[in-house]
Amino acid sequence: MVKQKSVLNRSILDQGWGEFRRQLAYKVQWHGGMLLSVTQHHTSQTCPACGNI
Numbered sequence: 633m634v635k636q637k638s639v640l641n642r643s644i645l646d647q648g649w650g651e652f653r654r655q656l657a658y659k660v661q662w663h664g665g666m667l668l669s670v671t672q673h674h675t676s677q678t679c680p681a682c683g684n685i
Contacts, residue, residue, distance in 0.1 A: 653669075660667045678685050 657667045676685065
């Protein structure tokens with residue numbers, strides 16, 4: 633399983649996430665939307681005010 637995991641990790645790191653985010657921001661702006669970046673910490677917790685996850 634170690635070799636399989638290393639192949640998966642390598643493919644994830646090779647994706648070029650900065651370019652993906654740049655293109656996404658460009659396309660959202662082109663269509664009049666807004667792209668908000670948030671940190672990944674605590675994003676799966678339930679909001680105490682509204683109950684959204």
